[in-house]
Amino acid sequence: MTTDQVEPVAATSPRLTVIGTGYLGATHAVCMAALGYQVLGVDVDAAKISRLASGEVPFFEPGLPELLVKALESGRLRFTTSFPEAADFGDVHFVCVGTPQRAGSFAADLSQVEAATTALARDVRRRALVVGKSTVPVGTAARLADLIRSVAPAGDDVELAWNPEFLREGFAIDDTMQPDRLVFGVSSPWAEHRLREVFAPVIGQGSPVVVTDLQTAELVKVAANSFLATKISYINAMAEVCEAIGADVHDLAVALGLDARIGSRFLRPGLGFGGGCLPKDIRAFLHRAEELGVGHAVAFLRDVDEINHRRRARTVDLVRELAGGDLRGVRVAALGAAFKPDSDDIRDAPALDVASTLHELGARVRVFDPVAMDNARRAWPALEYGRSTFDAASGADVVVLLTEWSQFREIDPAALATVVGKRRIVDGRHALDPARWRAAGWEYRALGRP
Numbered sequence: 001m002t003t004d005q006v007e008p009v010a011a012t013s014p015r016l017t018v019i020g021t022g023y024l025g026a027t028h029a030v031c032m033a034a035l036g037y038q039v040l041g042v043d044v045d046a047a048k049i050s051r052l053a054s055g056e057v058p059f060f061e062p063g064l065p066e067l068l069v070k071a072l073e074s075g076r077l078r079f080t081t082s083f084p085e086a087a088d089f090g091d092v093h094f095v096c097v098g099t100p101q102r103a104g105s106f107a108a109d110l111s112q113v114e115a116a117t118t119a120l121a122r123d124v125r126r127r128a129l130v131v132g133k134s135t136v137p138v139g140t141a142a143r144l145a146d147l148i149r150s151v152a153p154a155g156d157d158v159e160l161a162w163n164p165e166f167l168r169e170g171f172a173i174d175d176t177m178q179p180d181r182l183v184f185g186v187s188s189p190w191a192e193h194r195l196r197e198v199f200a201p202v203i204g205q206g207s208p209v210v211v212t213d214l215q216t217a218e219l220v221k222v223a224a225n226s227f228l229a230t231k232i233s234y235i236n237a238m239a240e241v242c243e244a245i246g247a248d249v250h251d252l253a254v255a256l257g258l259d260a261r262i263g264s265r266f267l268r269p270g271l272g273f274g275g276g277c278l279p280k281d282i283r284a285f286l287h288r289a290e291e292l293g294v295g296h297a298v299a300f301l302r303d304v305d306e307i308n309h310r311r312r313a314r315t316v317d318l319v320r321e322l323a324g325g326d327l328r329g330v331r332v333a334a335l336g337a338a339f340k341p342d343s344d345d346i347r348d349a350p351a352l353d354v355a356s357t358l359h360e361l362g363a364r365v366r367v368f369d370p371v372a373m374d375n376a377r378r379a380w381p382a383l384e385y386g387r388s389t390f391d392a393a394s395g396a397d398v399v400v401l402l403t404e405w406s407q408f409r410e411i412d413p414a415a416l417a418t419v420v421g422k423r424r425i426v427d428g429r430h431a432l433d434p435a436r437w438r439a440a441g442w443e444y445r446a447l448g449r450p
């Protein structure tokens with residue numbers, strides 16, 4: 001669906017607020033306005049709100065800046081820091097605030113969710129639906145429903161539903177407009193009807209709807225992320241076995257992926273997962289399952305997490321091996337900083353974890369990433385930063401590919417050979433063709449490949 005094809009929704013359509021305008025909330029607010037709804041975006045970060053209101057998306061997401069400008073020009077999208085204004089404006093309120101990992105624990109930090117919900121509920125004086133989209137431990141919604149009822153002047157007239165979000169950074173608009181599925185966790189037919197009304201343009205394009213209770217909806221999200229993380233760590237566990245016997249995990253993954261029951265997606269071996277979702281979501285799930293007395297059922301997620309972390313350490317080992325056993329004074333070009341391509345998100349980014357470890361071990365690390373440079377510099381000021389791939393690689397003793405941006409996949413090994421000090425590359429993402437690199441005189445290494 002392109003937004004140009006979208007008919008404006010009826011004037012009687014519910015008015016929406018989106019509370020928390022980060023990666024998820026800003027995308028949701030812009031897309032719902034593009035679909036024709038009147039939308040008010042709300043955040044406690046006044047600087048973020050003023051950037052969004054002036055047409056600037058504070059993070060990298062392909063297509064979103066253009067869609068934001070259009071939505072602002074249409075007059076359907078506005079931004080505010082005022083919760084009373086939001087409570088007065090909205091018929092349906094989407095809660096999209098962050099749920100990071102709590103410091104010193106695997107548990108999710110729910111302070112943003114609790115603060116946002118309370119601040120909103122205090123001023124809700126008429127029938128309204130609050131819809132949680134943030135990823136939360138199962139059971140949170142039931143607690144928030146009680147909180148809303150006790151705080152809101154409208155009392156029982158304010159209902160809570162859960163609509164977990166599955167968008168992928170880099171594909172956020174398509175995933176919002178045409179999701180694989182919509183999950184509506186509801187406590188009443190009225191809430192389901194309201195959600196079907198709000199998502200009518202999306203449902204009309206063919207996205208299936210699964211209606212559940214609140215707790216099942218919360219679980220769908222963490223179960224999905226746990227499955228994806230497990231699939232990634234599964235193939236990376238196979239990489240460890242391959243390394244022990246000289247087998248090739250790349251060929252193994254190709255052969256496994258051709259089995260339609262297994263499928264090739266999320267089966268690429270390499271440096272593993274990171275970002276603002278998978279790592280903290282599997283840990284929060286472990287913690288919550290233990291609270292519920294069923295920790296044993298998901299205990300394997302601890303292994304999934306550990307396998308994932310071992311890939312980072314093993315990538316550092318490969319760089320050290322290529323450098324001759326000692327990283328002190330070795331010049332390393334680190335290609336990639338974002339946790340994945342097509343994003344500037346560096347939360348728990350494997351790339352920066354590896355780059356900073358190499359730095360701590362004495363290497364001189366120069367990083368380049370197509371879009372995450374500002375975020376990386378702020379978080380890791382001690383690392384050096386190049387202006388381009390070739391600038392970062394200039395004089396390098398070892399090049400290490402850490403995020404599989406397409407521009408890195410397309411590097412001409414012969415051309416890169418002219419600027420490096422030594423032709424040695426670690427392909428942390430199985431993104432390069434080893435035959436091509438070796439033919440150009442490079443010593444090529446990848447996790448789980450001979």
Ligand SMILES: NC(=O)c1ccc[n+]([C@@H]2O[C@H](COP(=O)([O-])OP(=O)(O)OC[C@H]3O[C@@H](n4cnc5c(N)ncnc54)[C@H](O)[C@@H]3O)[C@@H](O)[C@H]2O)c1
Nearest residue numbers: 020021022023024043044045097098099112115116134135
């Ligand atoms: N980023 C993704 O790709 C993605 C995908 C699916 C689900 N999620 C989930 O969505 C939620 C949000 O993730 P994100 O990546 O957008 O996080 P984020 O940190 O980018 O955004 C959170 C926003 O909430 C705002 N906020 C904090 N406290 C607030 C309050 N009391 N009132 C109003 N706003 C407040 C912050 O200022 C920030 O702008 C998380 O639960 C995450 O797990 C994220």
